[in-house]
Amino acid sequence: MYAQIVKSEGAKSRDEMSPEEIAFQERIDRGEKIEPKEWMPEGYRKTLVRQIGQHAHSEIVGQLPEGNWITRAPTLERKAILLAKVQDEAGHGLYLYSAAETLGVSRDELLERLHSGNMKYSSIFNYPTLNWADMGAVGWLVDGAAIMNQVPLQRTSYGPYSRAMIRICKEESFHQRQGYDIMMKMCAGTPEQKAMAQDALNRFWYPSLMMFGPSDKDSVHSAQSMAWKIKINTNDELRQKFVDQTVPQAQYLGLTIPDENLAWNEEKGGWDFSEPDWSEFFEVIAGNGPCNAERLGARVKAWDDGAWFREGLMAHAEKAEAARRAAVVAAE
Amino acid sequence: MSSEWPLWEIFIRGQHGLNHRHVGSLHAPDAEMAIRNARDVYTRRNEGVSIWVVRSNDITASSPSEKGPLFEPSNSKVYRHPTFFDIPEEIGHM
Ligand SMILES: [Fe+2]
Ligand SMILES: [Fe+2]
Numbered sequence: 001m002y003a004q005i006v007k008s009e010g011a012k013s014r015d016e017m018s019p020e021e022i023a024f025q026e027r028i029d030r031g032e033k034i035e036p037k038e039w040m041p042e043g044y045r046k047t048l049v050r051q052i053g054q055h056a057h058s059e060i061v062g063q064l065p066e067g068n069w070i071t072r073a074p075t076l077e078r079k080a081i082l083l084a085k086v087q088d089e090a091g092h093g094l095y096l097y098s099a100a101e102t103l104g105v106s107r108d109e110l111l112e113r114l115h116s117g118n119m120k121y122s123s124i125f126n127y128p129t130l131n132w133a134d135m136g137a138v139g140w141l142v143d144g145a146a147i148m149n150q151v152p153l154q155r156t157s158y159g160p161y162s163r164a165m166i167r168i169c170k171e172e173s174f175h176q177r178q179g180y181d182i183m184m185k186m187c188a189g190t191p192e193q194k195a196m197a198q199d200a201l202n203r204f205w206y207p208s209l210m211m212f213g214p215s216d217k218d219s220v221h222s223a224q225s226m227a228w229k230i231k232i233n234t235n236d237e238l239r240q241k242f243v244d245q246t247v248p249q250a251q252y253l254g255l256t257i258p259d260e261n262l263a264w265n266e267e268k269g270g271w272d273f274s275e276p277d278w279s280e281f282f283e284v285i286a287g288n289g290p291c292n293a294e295r296l297g298a299r300v301k302a303w304d305d306g307a308w309f310r311e312g313l314m315a316h317a318e319k320a321e322a323a324r325r326a327a328v329v330a331a332e
Numbered sequence: 333m334s335s336e337w338p339l340w341e342i343f344i345r346g347q348h349g350l351n352h353r354h355v356g357s358l359h360a361p362d363a364e365m366a367i368r369n370a371r372d373v374y375t376r377r378n379e380g381v382s383i384w385v386v387r388s389n390d391i392t393a394s395s396p397s398e399k400g401p402l403f404e405p406s407n408s409k410v411y412r413h414p415t416f417f418d419i420p421e422e423i424g425h426m
Contacts, residue, residue, distance in 0.1 A: 038396040087376070094373050098357045101339070107359060108336045163356070171377075310361075314335045317362035 002058040002122050002146060004213035004285070011224035028229055033159040036102035044228050048158055049103050050119070051230060056096035057114045057121035061295050063089045065129040066138060074132060081178050082135060088175065092168050099160040115300050123281060124211050126289030127203070133186055133193075137200035139179015141208040141246065147172045148242045149212070152232035161230070180249065187253045194254070201250065202258045206276040212239040214278055244270045338387060340366040342374055345382040352384050360385075 017025065021041055027034065034040055063086050070086065073079035097107055113119040124142055129135065150172065154165045186197040212235040216222040225231035250257050261274045283289065337359040343352035355374050360366035366385035374380070394402055410416050419426050 035396065037393065084376075087372075091373050091376065094358060095356060098339075101357075106336060167356075310337065311335055313361040313365065314337060317365075320362065 002055045002149060002211070004054075004120070004122060004211065011220055011227055025227065028157045028227075032157075033162060034157050035159045043224070044230070045103050047225060047228070048161065048230055049100055049105050051225075052096055052100040052103075052161055052164075053105070053110050053113070053119050054121060056093045056100060056110065057119060058125065059089050059093035059096060061121045061125045061299060062142075063093075064295055064298055065125055065127070065291075066135060068129055069132065069135050072132070073135075078182075085139070085175050085178060088171050092164075092171070095164040095167055096161075099158075099164045102160045111303060115296070115303060117287065117296070120285060121295075122211060123284040123289065124207050125295055126284050126291045127207050128291050130203075131196060131200070133182070133196040133200035134204070136179050136182030136186060136197060137204040139175050139177075140183055140249070141179075141201075141204050142211070143172055143175040143179060144246065145208050145211045145242050147176060148238050148245070155229070155232060157229035183253055183255075187255065197253065198255050201255050205258050206280075209239055209242070209273075209276045210278075210281045210284075212236075212242070214281065240270055243273050247271050337361050338389065340370075340385045341388050341391060342366070342370045343384040343386070344370070344374055344380040346380060348381055352382065355379075357388060 012021070014022065020039060024034075024039065024041060024044075034044075066082060066086050066089075070079060070082050073082050097110060100110060101107060110119070114121070124145075129138065147169070150165055150169050154162055154169055156162045156165065183197055186193045214235065216235045222231055222234065247257060247262070257273075259274045261272060263272045265272045284292070287293075338361075339357050340360055340363075341357050342355050344355050345352045358366065358369050358373055360369050363385055367383050370383050370385060375383070406412070
C-alpha cells in the first residue's frame with residue numbers, strides 16, 4: 001500500500017537455510033523483535049530498506065496534494081486542522097526515515113534514490129486534488145486505507161519499524177476523522193456541495209483500492225515477507241477489509257460508491273466489488289500518472305532550494321563548536 | 333555536495349516524576365536545533381515536559397552478540413527475587 005510493490009528475495013525452504021537463518025526465523029516465529037545491530041539475513045535488511053523507504057517517501061510526498069489546499073481552506077479552523085494534519089505526515093516521514101537508517105542506509109541516500117526515481121512512493125499521491133471536497137475524500141479514504149495497512153504492521157518483526165508504526169497509528173485516526181467530518185459537512189450542505197463530495201468519491205475510489213497493490217496471494221516475494229513478519233496480510237485481505245469498512249460510511253453520507261458490481265455477499269460476509277484498472281496502476285507506478293512529474297519535481301526543487309540552508313546551518317554549528325573548544329582550551 | 337546533518341537520539345520525560353525515555357532520532361546541525369526539531373517531531377500532542385538530545389555517535393552500546401555472557405551473572409541469582417523465600421502465611425504481608 002504505502003509500500004505497494006516491494007521486491008523481496010524469494011522464500012527459502014528450511015533445508016536451504018544456514019544455521020544462522022534458521023535461528024533468525026525461529027526468533028521471528030517466537031514473536032521476538034529484531035533490533036538494529038543484531039544479525040539478520042541480507043534479504044531481510046534489503047527488503048526492509050525498500051519497504052520502510054517507500055513508506056517514508058509516501059508520507060513526505062503525500063503532503064503535497066493536501067498542502068495544496070492549506071491556503072484555500074474555507075475557514076480558519078479548517079485551515080489550522082489541515083495544517084496540523086499535513087505536519088503530522090511530515091512527522092510520519094521522519095519516524096520512518098529514522099527507522100530505515102538503523103539498517104545502515106543514510107538519509108541522503110534514501111532521498112537521492114527518491115529523487116532519481118529509483119525508489120517509489122504510493123501511486124495515490126500522483127492524482128490531483130481539484131477542490132475542497134478532495135480534502136474530505138483524501139482524509140476519509142486515503143488515510144483510511146493507510147490505517148488498514150498500518151495497524152497490523154505495528155506487530156512487524158523489526159523493532160524500530162514496529163515502534164514507528166505504533167506512533168503513526170496513534171496519530172492517524174485524527175486524519176481519517178477530519179476527512180470524514182469534511183464529507184459530512186458537504187453532504188449536509190447545498191446540492192452543489194453534495195455533488196462535489198460525490199465527485200470526489202468517484203475520483204478517489206479506485207485509486208484508493210489500488211493503494212493496497214495488485215493481488216499477491218500467489219507471490220513468492222510476499223510469502224517470504226510474511227514469513228519474516230514484515231508483511232502481515234495479503235493485499236487482497238486488506239482491500240476487502242477496506243471496502244467492508246467504507247461502504248456503510250458512504251451509505252451514511254448518502255453517497256454512492258462508483259461501482260455497479262458492488263453487492264453484499266452473504267456467504268463471505270463481505271462486499272463483492274470491481275477491481276480497479278490495474279493497467280492504470282502500472283502506468284502511474286511507471287511515472288505516467290497525472291501528477292508524477294509535478295510531485296517529484298516539487299520534492300527535488302525543495303531539496304535543491306534548501307541546500308544553502310542545510311549547508312549554512314552546518315557551517316554555523318561547526319564554527320560555534322570550534323569557538324566553544326577554543327574557549328575551553330583558553331580556560332585551561 | 334552532501335553535508336548530512338548529524339543524527340541525534342531523543343529522550344523525553346513524558347510527565348513529571350518519570351524518567352526520560354528514548355523516543356527516536358532525528359537529524360539536526362547542533363544540539364539547540366535538535367531540541368527544537370524534537371519538539372516538533374516528538375511532542376506535537378503534549379507528550380513531554382523535558383527533552384534530552386544526545387549525538388548518536390556519542391552513545392556506546394553493548395554488543396548484541398555478547399548478550400549471553402554479559403547478562404549471564406544475574407541468571408543464576410534467583411535469591412535476588414523476593415519470591416525465592418517462603419514466608420509462613422501467619423506472618424502476613426512482607
Ligand atoms: Fe501518515
Ligand atoms: Fe495520515
